[in-house]
Each structure stands twice: as structure tokens, then as C-alpha cells.
Amino acid sequence: MNAATAPRPAPPPGSMSNAAYEQRLRDAVMDAAPVLNSRLLPVSVRSAALNRALAAGLPQLRDDLWRYADLRYLGSAALAPVAPEPAESLQGAILPLLPPRIEGFTRLVYGNGRLQAALSDACDALQPSALPLVPERTRHERFGWLNDAFATDIARLVVAQPLKLEVIFAATPGTTRQAVYPRLELQLAPGTPLVLVERHLGSTGAEGTINAAIQIHAGAGSQVQHLRWQGLATDAQFLDTVQLAVDRDARYALTQLSMGARTARTSLRAALFGAGAQFDLRAVALAAGRRTLDHSLLVDHLGRHTASNQVFRAIARGQAHIACRSRVEIATSAAGASSQQSLKGLLDGAGAEIDLRPQLEIHTDEVRASHGATTGALDPAMQFYLHSRGLDADTARALLEWAFLEDALAGIEPAALRLAAERGAAAALGSAIAGELVEEPR
Amino acid sequence: MTTALLSIRDLHVRVGEREVLRGINLDLPAGQVHAIMGPNGSGKSSLSHVLAGKPGYEVLSGSVTYGGQDLLALAPEQRARAGLFLGFQYPVEIPGVNNAYLLRAALNAARRERGESEIDAFDFLTLVKERMALMKMDESFLSRGVNEGFSGGEKKRNEILQMLVLEPRVAILDETDSGLDIDALKVVATGINTLRSPERAILLVTHYQRLLDHVVPDAVHVLVGGRIVRSGGAELARELEARGYDWLLEAA
Numbered sequence: 001m002n003a004a005t006a007p008r009p010a011p012p013p014g015s016m017s018n019a020a021y022e023q024r025l026r027d028a029v030m031d032a033a034p035v036l037n038s039r040l041l042p043v044s045v046r047s048a049a050l051n052r053a054l055a056a057g058l059p060q061l062r063d064d065l066w067r068y069a070d071l072r073y074l075g076s077a078a079l080a081p082v083a084p085e086p087a088e089s090l091q092g093a094i095l096p097l098l099p100p101r102i103e104g105f106t107r108l109v110y111g112n113g114r115l116q117a118a119l120s121d122a123c124d125a126l127q128p129s130a131l132p133l134v135p136e137r138t139r140h141e142r143f144g145w146l147n148d149a150f151a152t153d154i155a156r157l158v159v160a161q162p163l164k165l166e167v168i169f170a171a172t173p174g175t176t177r178q179a180v181y182p183r184l185e186l187q188l189a190p191g192t193p194l195v196l197v198e199r200h201l202g203s204t205g206a207e208g209t210i211n212a213a214i215q216i217h218a219g220a221g222s223q224v225q226h227l228r229w230q231g232l233a234t235d236a237q238f239l240d241t242v243q244l245a246v247d248r249d250a251r252y253a254l255t256q257l258s259m260g261a262r263t264a265r266t267s268l269r270a271a272l273f274g275a276g277a278q279f280d281l282r283a284v285a286l287a288a289g290r291r292t293l294d295h296s297l298l299v300d301h302l303g304r305h306t307a308s309n310q311v312f313r314a315i316a317r318g319q320a321h322i323a324c325r326s327r328v329e330i331a332t333s334a335a336g337a338s339s340q341q342s343l344k345g346l347l348d349g350a351g352a353e354i355d356l357r358p359q360l361e362i363h364t365d366e367v368r369a370s371h372g373a374t375t376g377a378l379d380p381a382m383q384f385y386l387h388s389r390g391l392d393a394d395t396a397r398a399l400l401e402w403a404f405l406e407d408a409l410a411g412i413e414p415a416a417l418r419l420a421a422e423r424g425a426a427a428a429l430g431s432a433i434a435g436e437l438v439e440e441p442r
Numbered sequence: 443m444t445t446a447l448l449s450i451r452d453l454h455v456r457v458g459e460r461e462v463l464r465g466i467n468l469d470l471p472a473g474q475v476h477a478i479m480g481p482n483g484s485g486k487s488s489l490s491h492v493l494a495g496k497p498g499y500e501v502l503s504g505s506v507t508y509g510g511q512d513l514l515a516l517a518p519e520q521r522a523r524a525g526l527f528l529g530f531q532y533p534v535e536i537p538g539v540n541n542a543y544l545l546r547a548a549l550n551a552a553r554r555e556r557g558e559s560e561i562d563a564f565d566f567l568t569l570v571k572e573r574m575a576l577m578k579m580d581e582s583f584l585s586r587g588v589n590e591g592f593s594g595g596e597k598k599r600n601e602i603l604q605m606l607v608l609e610p611r612v613a614i615l616d617e618t619d620s621g622l623d624i625d626a627l628k629v630v631a632t633g634i635n636t637l638r639s640p641e642r643a644i645l646l647v648t649h650y651q652r653l654l655d656h657v658v659p660d661a662v663h664v665l666v667g668g669r670i671v672r673s674g675g676a677e678l679a680r681e682l683e684a685r686g687y688d689w690l691l692e693a694a
Binding site: 384 | 494495496497517518519521522523527528530533534536537538539543544547548551552555587588604608
């Protein structure tokens with residue numbers, strides 16, 4: 001083979017040229033203009049966001065925040081949002097994706113970035129004309145700017161009464177040349193309890209992206225139980241920016257299940273800005289094949305006596321790659337803060353890779369902080385014990401992997417969320433355990 | 443000879459560079475309890491592990507026949523489903539996998555193998571609770587992780603409980619008596635005696651004679667240096683208790 005016909009090696013992550021990306025962004029603006037709704041987000045907000053996205057460009061190879069994100073596809077992926085589609089065919093494509101209803105929950109369904117009223121319940125909290133919630137973003141959240149610029153619809157919610165809400169963002173394979181921008185803005189009134197299930201389902205194919213932006217402000221003394229469910233098809237490319245603000249004495253419990261997508265990156269920041277704010281994160285990531293799941297989690301302790309607890313559990317099979325950078329910053333204003341981090345990875349495949357990076361930065365005295373990270377393989381002694389009781393290799397493996405995740409899932413409240421999370425994880429592990437959970441909800 | 447449920451012929455086994463079993467011959471007939479005794483490092487646990495199929499043991503030569511089939515050709519889970527049970531000397535803790543789940547999964551694996559339907563949830567609980575009462579175990583145990591936070595004695599009782607639920611044809615109990623106080627020893631012995639029946643066989647691997655006061659064996663074999671150097675009746679165990687192993691070490 002001569003040099004002229006030799007295939008070029010695939011570029012490493014992030015090495016795509018900024019010029020190409022910039023051109024795609026500018027093209028997207030032209031394509032997007034007719035389909036964007038300036039009543040939801042003013043043109044000034046959109047153009048400011050676009051300028052920031054252009055200025056930020058793509059993450060560079062050396063950028064520690066993006067080291068493990070697989071962004072190669074951005075060089076060829078379309079970035080313009082999906083144009084409006086005929087409701088009937090779109091809903092026909094979405095319907096098979098929808099999970100069974102959770103009893104007592106109001107459901108909102110967004111298809112390819114637009115509310116599907118026919119599949120959704122009435123919801124008083126949904127207030128499209130309320131003030132936009134557009135958080136300050138940094139380069140850590142740079143793809144959130146694209147969502148600000150291109151979001152076609154917004155699940156904009158003002159919650160002042162106790163609410164159990166399920167928001168489903170579905171993407172369908174009919175949209176392969178365009179991008180989907182799911183967006184949720186939620187303001188929770190002081191003292192109000194909220195149970196929120198947020199699901200990302202569907203597919204984009206090689207030429208599309210799903211770029212979600214989630215921003216939630218939890219008012220003083222509110223209580224949030226939030227289950228995030230990323231169950232996209234394994235050809236989906238997912239960018240995910242989550243910004244949470246937790247006010248005085250509010251308690252925010254977030255469970256994130258990352259089970260799908262060919263490549264996914266979650267950039268999450270929780271700002272505990274009110275005194276006594278609490279944030280509890282349980283994240284589970286499961287990947288097989290050649291898939292990549294990257295997480296960059298940042299918890300900012302800003303108020304006094306704020307508390308955070310993070311549990312991250314990852315299982316990588318085959319040649320999958322899972323990464324988690326989990327950073328806690330305790331500001332000078334956060335005396336009396338406490339923080340715990342436990343990151344664990346389980347490698348189940350000779351080519352699998354897990355990178356866990358707990359980081360802690362403390363700028364004040366009087367804090368309690370601990371962190372730990374371990375990655376290993378299944379314990380052969382445990383496997384043999386289960387084999388010796390008649391369990392075959394696949395069942396034993398799934399059972400042990402289930403057990404590995406269980407300390408992230410066992411404490412989820414309320415029970416309906418825990419059961420949903422456990423079923424999802426068990427199904428993703430591909431075992432008979434899922435059936436067992438259906439029979440015996442605890 | 444032909445009635446042996448488990449038949450071991452000239453079994454040579456290596457772990458790493460070391461030959462741990464050097465020509466074992468043993469017949470275990472249905473309806474009998476045999477004890478394997480021997481000093482530390484004589485190969486007792488290795489024999490248990492090889493029979494159960496633990497990875498890391500290389501069979502150099504010899505054969506093991508179980509109910510007419512080549513035991514060594516079966517994967518560990520196939521051996522278990524065919525009715526072979528190993529009671530571990532050091533049962534592992536498996537946090538997050540609950541005891542009830544494991545027991546039921548194990549029982550159903552064996553039932554499917556026999557062409558039977560899976561056990562009904564109610565029948566299962568009835569069976570397990572009855573066996574737990576025999577082992578003087580609290581019902582809260584069912585929802586706990588497998589051996590998680592159990593004392594040494596609780597782990598051993600749990601092994602016997604699993605055996606009582608699974609009702610194996612051949613049970614190999616690897617130093618089940620070690621680390622037990624006298625009350626726990628009696629409970630464990632009761633469990634083992636409950637399982638004695640004309641169609642089953644039990645192999646007790648032990649360092650000491652004291653379990654054999656409660657579970658009287660039909661035969662005792664002394665393992666030294668990877669070989670059975672002496673076989674006899676229950677009285678051989680008492681002789682070993684009185685004289686120690688030294689006189690047999692010289693013979694080996």
C-alpha cells in the first residue's frame with residue numbers, strides 16, 4: 001500500500017480543527033433561524049450564548065476537564081436543531097420508546113426537542129412565559145451554550161406545590177442529520193417537595209447529536225428527589241450539561257443512571273450557595289462494546305454548613321471506557337462544610353478502561369472531607385462461590401455486578417424511584433435479576 | 443465398589459509448581475459418611491476444591507466418577523446442579539446479594555437441571571424457614587447479604603443451611619467444624635445428621651476428631667503428603683486424637 005492511498009488514522013479526541021467546528025456552528029445558525037422561538041429565549045440570550053460557544057471553541061487536548069470525552073463526532077455531526085415535524089408520525093415513532101407510567105406522576109413528553117401535548121398530561125407548573133433560567137456557564141459547561149442558542153422548546157417549570165413529575169426527552173432516528181436540544185428549566189419554590197424523573201431515550205445515528213441542558217433552582221428549604229435516566233440507544237451521541245443551585249437548608253438528592261449512548265458526556269455542577277444546603281449524588285454508569293461515558297462533576301460548597309455526598313459506581317465491559325472526574329470545592333465562605341466522595345469502578349473486559357479522579361479543594365478551616373477511588377475486577381472467590389451453588393458464569397457475573405451497584409441504589413427514596421432505578425440497572429446488566437425485582441419489590 | 447456414588451482413582455493434582463495430591467484413591471458409597479483427616483498442609487482442602495471444580499487446580503492424572511459420570515469434565519455449576527455440594531472452610535462475604543435470593547437461585551438451578559419446575563415462592567419460604575429453625579438461625583438473616591458481617595460460626599451454619607435446602611447427593615464439608623464453639627458444633631452436627639440418608643453420601647474434611655463425636659463416620663481416611671496413608675473405622679479418629687499425626691507422618 002503506498003502512502004497516497006493509506007487511510008488516515010482517526011484523530012485523537014479533541015483534535016478536530018476549531019475552524020471546522022466554527023464553520024458548522026455558523027452553518028447551524030443559518031439553518032436554525034427559521035425554527036427558533038424567540039419568545040422562549042430572547043434573541044439577545046441566544047446570540048450571546050453562540051458568541052461564547054464560538055469563543056470557547058472545542059476543548060483542547062490538554063484540557064483536563066475534557067480529557068476523556070469522546071468528541072470526535074462533532075467534526076461531522078450536524079448541529080442545527082430539528083425542524084418541526086408532523087405530529088402524528090413523530091408521536092408514532094416516540095410511542096414505543098415510552099416506559100410504563102409511574103403511578104401518581106404527571107408526565108411531559110418532548111419529542112425531538114418539542115413538547116408532544118398528545119402524549120403529555122396537563123401540568124400547571126409548565127409555564128413557558130415565565131422568566132428564562134439561563135445560568136452562568138463556564139468552559140466546563142461550554143456545550144450548554146449551544147443549547148442556549150438552539151433550544152427549540154423548553155420544559156420551563158415553576159413549581160410552587162408538591163409535585164411528582166416525569167419528563168421524557170425522546171429523540172427518534174428520523175433526525176439523523178440534525179441535532180436535538182432537550183432543555184429543562186425548573187424553579188422550585190421555598191419549602192416545596194419535588195420528585196422528578198428525567199429520562200433521555202431514543203437514538204440519533206452517526207450524524208446527529210443530543211445536547212441537553214438542565215438547570216434547576218431549588219429554593220430555601222425545598223426537597224428534591226431527582227432521578228436522571230440516560231437510556232439512549234447505542235448509536236446516540238449525547239452531550240449533557242446540568243446546573244443545579246441549592247439554596248439555604250434545601251436538600252437535593254440526585255440519582256443518575258448512565259446506561260445508553262455510544263458516547264456521552266455529562267458536565268454537572270451543583271452550587272450549594274445557601275447555608276445548610278445538602279446535595280446527595282448517586283451515579284451509576286454502565287457501558288459495553290466500544291462506548292464511552294464521561295462524567296465531569298463539580299460540587300461548589302459556598303454556604304456555611306453545606307453538606308455533599310457523592311457515590312459513583314461504574315461497570316465497563318468489553319472495550320468500553322468510563323471516566324469520572326469528581327471535584328469538590330469548598331470556598332472560604334463555607335465554614336463547617338462536609339463532603340464525602342466514593343468512586344468505584346469494576347472492569348469486566350480485557351479492553352475496558354475506567355478512569356476515576358476524585359479532587360478536593362478546600363479554602364477554609366473547619367471542614368470534614370473525605371474521598372476515595374478504587375477500580376478492580378470481579379473477585380474470583382465470589383464468582384467460584386456462586387458457581388459452586390449452581391449459578392452459571394453469566395448469572396454469577398450479573399449478580400455480583402448488581403451487588404456492586406446496589407450501594408448506590410439501595411438508599412434511593414421514594415421506593416417508586418428506587419424500584420425504577422433498580423429495574424433499569426438490572427435490565428442493563430442483562431440478567432434474570434430484573435424479573436426478580438418485578439416479582440419482589442421491597 | 444461398583445455402588446460408590448463418588449469414586450476417586452489415582453488422582454494427581456498440581457497447584458502452581460507443587461503437587462498437592464499424589465495418587466488419591468477413595469470410594470464413597472451412598473448412605474455413608476466418610477471423614478478425611480490429616481495435619482495442616484496434607485491436601486485436605488485441595489481435595490475438596492478439586493472435587494468442587496475450583497479454578498487453579500491442575501489435574502495431572504487420575505479420574506473422579508460421580509454417579510457414573512466424569513466429574514472432572516463438568517464445570518463447577520454443573521457439578522452443583524448434579525447434586526454435589528461443597529461446604530466452604532472460609533465462606534466469602536458477598537455484600538449486596540441477599541441470602542434468600544442466592545438460596546432460591548441455587549435451588550432453582552438444581553431443579554431445572556432435574557427437569558422440575560421452579561419452586562413456588564411460598565413453598566420456598568416454608569422450606570427455608572423450617573431449615574433455619576433447625577439451624578437456630580434468625581429469620582432476619584434471609585434479607586441480609588450473603589455472609590455479610592456474619593461471625594465465623596454464623597457463616598458455617600449458613601453453609602449447612604444451604605446444604606439442607608439444596609439436599610445434595612454428595613456433600614463435601616471442608617473443615618466445617620473449625621472455629622465453632624461447642625453449642626454451634628452441636629447445631630452443625632444436627633444439620634449434617636439430618637441429611638444422612640441411604641441415597642446420600644457425605645465427606646467430612648476435618649483436622650480434629652470432635653465433630654466426629656457428633657457425626658459418627660462409617661470410615662476415616664488419613665491424608666498425609668497428598669496421599670491416603672491409612673483408612674479405618676470411627677475408632678481411627680479417636681486414635682489420632684490420642685496419638686496425634688506424627689506416627690503417620692513417619693509412615694508417609
